[in-house]
Amino acid sequence: MEQDKQNDVQSNLMLNKKLSRRDMLRLAGVGGVGLLLGGGAIGSILSSEIKTKSSPSTSLNQDPDSIPFYGAHQAGIITPSQNFICFAAFDVIADNVSDIRKMFQKWTTASASIASGSLIGNVNDNPNLPPSDTGEAAELSPSRCTITFGVGPSLFDARFGLQNKRPPSFQELPLFKADSLEPEWCGGDLCVQVCADDLQVAFHAIRNLARIARGTAVLRWTQEGFQRSAQADPKSATPRNLLGFKDGTANPDATDSTLMNEVVWSQSIDGTSWMTGGSYMAVRRVRMRIEVWDRSTLSDQENTFGRHRHTGAPLGSKDEFDTLKLDEVDSKGQPVIPTNSHVALAHGDGSIQMLRRSYSYSSGMDLKTGQLDAGLLFISFQRDLQKQFIPIQQRLANNDLLNEYAVHKGSAVFACFPGTTEGGFIGETLFGRI
Amino acid sequence: MEQDKQNDVQSNLMLNKKLSRRDMLRLAGVGGVGLLLGGGAIGSILSSEIKTKSSPSTSLNQDPDSIPFYGAHQAGIITPSQNFICFAAFDVIADNVSDIRKMFQKWTTASASIASGSLIGNVNDNPNLPPSDTGEAAELSPSRCTITFGVGPSLFDARFGLQNKRPPSFQELPLFKADSLEPEWCGGDLCVQVCADDLQVAFHAIRNLARIARGTAVLRWTQEGFQRSAQADPKSATPRNLLGFKDGTANPDATDSTLMNEVVWSQSIDGTSWMTGGSYMAVRRVRMRIEVWDRSTLSDQENTFGRHRHTGAPLGSKDEFDTLKLDEVDSKGQPVIPTNSHVALAHGDGSIQMLRRSYSYSSGMDLKTGQLDAGLLFISFQRDLQKQFIPIQQRLANNDLLNEYAVHKGSAVFACFPGTTEGGFIGETLFGRI
Ligand code: HEM
Ligand code: HEM
Numbered sequence: 001m002e003q004d005k006q007n008d009v010q011s012n013l014m015l016n017k018k019l020s021r022r023d024m025l026r027l028a029g030v031g032g033v034g035l036l037l038g039g040g041a042i043g044s045i046l047s048s049e050i051k052t053k054s055s056p057s058t059s060l061n062q063d064p065d066s067i068p069f070y071g072a073h074q075a076g077i078i079t080p081s082q083n084f085i086c087f088a089a090f091d092v093i094a095d096n097v098s099d100i101r102k103m104f105q106k107w108t109t110a111s112a113s114i115a116s117g118s119l120i121g122n123v124n125d126n127p128n129l130p131p132s133d134t135g136e137a138a139e140l141s142p143s144r145c146t147i148t149f150g151v152g153p154s155l156f157d158a159r160f161g162l163q164n165k166r167p168p169s170f171q172e173l174p175l176f177k178a179d180s181l182e183p184e185w186c187g188g189d190l191c192v193q194v195c196a197d198d199l200q201v202a203f204h205a206i207r208n209l210a211r212i213a214r215g216t217a218v219l220r221w222t223q224e225g226f227q228r229s230a231q232a233d234p235k236s237a238t239p240r241n242l243l244g245f246k247d248g249t250a251n252p253d254a255t256d257s258t259l260m261n262e263v264v265w266s267q268s269i270d271g272t273s274w275m276t277g278g279s280y281m282a283v284r285r286v287r288m289r290i291e292v293w294d295r296s297t298l299s300d301q302e303n304t305f306g307r308h309r310h311t312g313a314p315l316g317s318k319d320e321f322d323t324l325k326l327d328e329v330d331s332k333g334q335p336v337i338p339t340n341s342h343v344a345l346a347h348g349d350g351s352i353q354m355l356r357r358s359y360s361y362s363s364g365m366d367l368k369t370g371q372l373d374a375g376l377l378f379i380s381f382q383r384d385l386q387k388q389f390i391p392i393q394q395r396l397a398n399n400d401l402l403n404e405y406a407v408h409k410g411s412a413v414f415a416c417f418p419g420t421t422e423g424g425f426i427g428e429t430l431f432g433r434i
Numbered sequence: 435m436e437q438d439k440q441n442d443v444q445s446n447l448m449l450n451k452k453l454s455r456r457d458m459l460r461l462a463g464v465g466g467v468g469l470l471l472g473g474g475a476i477g478s479i480l481s482s483e484i485k486t487k488s489s490p491s492t493s494l495n496q497d498p499d500s501i502p503f504y505g506a507h508q509a510g511i512i513t514p515s516q517n518f519i520c521f522a523a524f525d526v527i528a529d530n531v532s533d534i535r536k537m538f539q540k541w542t543t544a545s546a547s548i549a550s551g552s553l554i555g556n557v558n559d560n561p562n563l564p565p566s567d568t569g570e571a572a573e574l575s576p577s578r579c580t581i582t583f584g585v586g587p588s589l590f591d592a593r594f595g596l597q598n599k600r601p602p603s604f605q606e607l608p609l610f611k612a613d614s615l616e617p618e619w620c621g622g623d624l625c626v627q628v629c630a631d632d633l634q635v636a637f638h639a640i641r642n643l644a645r646i647a648r649g650t651a652v653l654r655w656t657q658e659g660f661q662r663s664a665q666a667d668p669k670s671a672t673p674r675n676l677l678g679f680k681d682g683t684a685n686p687d688a689t690d691s692t693l694m695n696e697v698v699w700s701q702s703i704d705g706t707s708w709m710t711g712g713s714y715m716a717v718r719r720v721r722m723r724i725e726v727w728d729r730s731t732l733s734d735q736e737n738t739f740g741r742h743r744h745t746g747a748p749l750g751s752k753d754e755f756d757t758l759k760l761d762e763v764d765s766k767g768q769p770v771i772p773t774n775s776h777v778a779l780a781h782g783d784g785s786i787q788m789l790r791r792s793y794s795y796s797s798g799m800d801l802k803t804g805q806l807d808a809g810l811l812f813i814s815f816q817r818d819l820q821k822q823f824i825p826i827q828q829r830l831a832n833n834d835l836l837n838e839y840a841v842h843k844g845s846a847v848f849a850c851f852p853g854t855t856e857g858g859f860i861g862e863t864l865f866g867r868i
Contacts, residue, residue, distance in 0.1 A: 135678025
């Protein structure tokens with residue numbers, strides 16, 4: 001009983017996100033001794049802790065190392081990129097929506113704890129039970145961890161009676177010309193995108209969410225990734241991908257909320273109310289032909305992208321952020337930026353935009369070829385896949401010079417829910433509250 | 435000609451490690467413009483750069499973000515662990531020592547550049563040639579990058595006439611009782627261990643070294659890993675492994691050079707002169723049965739290791755660094771620390787030590803089982819494998835409670851050379867200077 005009361009206090013504490021993982025551990029240490037003295041002692045230790053620790057909840061939002069989990073939109077979409085990603089696609093093995101709903105409720109609570117740097121569940125672990133948190137991120141800081149959930153088109157098949165909830169323009173991608181997809185890197189009923197500045201924190205999140213899903217959903221495929229921007233100005237400098245080029249330069253400004261409403265966030269006029277404030281994700285596991293690339297000349301490389309390698313500037317320009325002049329020609333009348341370069345094709349007439357949020361991946365050696373299995377976990381968010389991702393990828397698949405050096409091996413799309421507030425849960429707009 | 439002169443200046447600069455990757459890029463930018471003005475202009479820009487940049491070489495050793503590549507011992511052995519590892523085993527495909535020697539000479543020069551945060555080779559890339567550096571680490575800091583080289587027992591077979599250079603006690607490990615080895619994670623003629631605080635910097639190093647090896651050696655297997663110690667005191671706090679326990683607590687003190695000479699460094703009296711100042715590495719890819727572990731109780735988990743999860747203290751003690759009291763019994767006369775716990779068996783009578791330098795790994799999902807392929811890339815350094823690693827691993831393989839939760843899937847041993855000084859190369863003691 002006393003023990004239960006203490007647990008309640010502790011889990012409330014955690015829900016309120018007042019204590020860091022570090023604090024909880026310290027508390028747990030105190031509790032461990034306290035137990036021998038009787039629960040009362042602990043109760044009072046805990047309540048004094050509450051007093052010293054409690055603070056207006058806005059203070060947490062100001063911690064640059066912690067990104068609030070709750071909000072109108074899910075975090076991890078327009079959030080400035082963290083250094084690491086652990087991405088997982090899951091398949092649902094339950095046969096009813098109610099189990100899925102329960103899982104999302106638990107996922108939401110756990111994710112809010114993780115994002116605030118707390119341990120999951122009751123830390124004062126009963127020695128005769130499995131610990132509620134697997135523990136490898138204990139004492140580590142929140143590390144700007146974000147956890148973003150979505151559902152794939154397959155969730156709207158006959159299994160759960162959700163057929164007529166599928167947004168009309170949300171379906172599996174068509175096969176593109178250059179595709180070389182492998183089924184083990186494709187699809188998924190659900191996705192969880194964890195990003196953090198600490199890989200161990202990100203791993204801990206995916207592992208614990210997979211654990212919570214047990215019996216309801218199983219892993220289908222996972223991919224880790226990393227990215228690093230230059231030290232001088234880590235928050236704003238553009239990171240380089242594994243082909244050595246700055247990647248992300250021409251992204252729309254994620255701090256411009258009008259623009260984000262146009263490009264990224266699903267709007268009520270788009271007709272799918274449960275997705276209003278959410279966003280559609282395209283994810284492509286693009287393997288790079290590193291060895292071939294490394295043998296190509298600098299000028300081939302620059303023509304492939306249509307940008308200079310060192311500066312990231314468009315060919316013929318000086319500065320990374322100079323505008324693309326796609327109609328400029330050289331003395332021989334040839335376009336300065338080749339028409340089939342990656343940026344020329346991706347940019348087109350500039351009328352279609354998307355928010356890219358990709359990570360490099362390196363998954364050791366490909367045993368079949370003896371070469372490094374490395375590339376880009378391409379991720380983009382958009383308001384409508386049909387109007388944004390698909391037409392651009394169509395142009396690239398047909399003509400991009402980059403296709404000589406990059407092969408699409410994996411592919412999936414997910415409808416990423418709007419955010420929720422404390423007390424609610426991610427997915428409530430689709431699965432309903434009870 | 436002017437171009438060549440400039441290249442020489444630049445590569446000297448890089449050999450002297452006076453310029454960071456960032457500086458070199460800036461220079462390359464200047465050079466790019468300079469070229470249009472004619473080489474002479476660049477020459478003078480460069481020499482003014484030399485003047486402003488040059489500084490006593492000791493100043494570099496004081497940069498906490500850069501670990502000197504040259505020295506009596508190779509870096510990356512007693513160096514405090516960085517956050518990431520990229521480990522690669524290579525097989526030699528050349529048929530003579532002279533090619534191997536040339537590769538190690540190039541590897542040494544490239545590694546010294548990487549460790550100092552410089553680009554590899556001549557940055558002022560000729561557009562008609564492949565760039566000398568693949569570029570993804572441009573502008574990133576040295577990130578305490580260390581690169582450590584070793585050779586496996588297979589290098590001493592008949593191929594290269596090195597048979598009688600094999601240290602008598604250096605051979606493939608015996609098969610241990612609990613082994614479940616898979617050939618794709620075993621062995622190798624050579625190894626390269628890259629560690630850095632930035633995964634992109636570490637990846638860049640392995641990729642460029644593999645590129646330099648082309649025609650002489652090919653990748654055999656690779657594994658990436660990570661580890662994170664607590665934020666409060668990142669340099670000294672013990673990181674947790676993926677089973678949630680602090681890992682590294684009982685390591686011998688790497689700052690005690692007398693102890694390191696006893697435990698880690700091969701000595702001249704050990705009889706293999708080319709290894710004096712080097713160390714023998716054992717590497718084991720140990721897959722964890724994460725899902726089984728996560729269902730076991732806290733008390734089972736603590737009994738498995740013989741330590742408390744939260745504090746890392748030995749069972750029955752309070753502090754992480756309290757000494758193991760293996761003869762202590764509880765009220766029922768049972769040992770407080772189970773005799774078949776990991777620490778009881780690994781510690782034994784305390785007479786055998788080794789320096790562990792392991793990393794957690796997470797390699798996505800095992801497609802066969804649908805479970806996370808995660809665990810420990812166990813790495814230890816010792817003066818003699820027969821006297822240190824083998825007897826301890828023997829005890830563990832036969833009785834360790836941890837065997838229920840961990841399976842050894844990969845295994846290799848390498849003789850890691852002593853260090854070298856500027857002008858020399860790693861491996862010169864075995865392959866000879868010419
Ligand atoms: C290996 C795969 C890929 C690599 C290495 C890559 C790399 C790059 C690079 C270096 C740039 C120029 C800098 C920048 O603006 O970020 C760029 C631009 C862009 N990429 Fe990709 N990309 C890849 C795949 C894709 C895919 C699959 C799409 C979408 C279907 C895409 C869409 C875009 C867009 C929209 C731009 C901006 C074009 C502009 O308006 O200037 N990329 N990419
Ligand atoms: C999955 C594999 C393994 C895990 C998770 C693991 C974990 C641990 C942990 C948590 C400790 C206690 C804290 C510490 O002193 O670091 C420890 C101690 C130790 N382990 Fe392991 N270990 C593993 C494999 C091995 C192997 C293969 C060896 C050597 C053959 C080894 C040798 C040792 C030694 C020598 C100690 C220190 C014992 C003492 O003197 O107190 N471990 N290990």
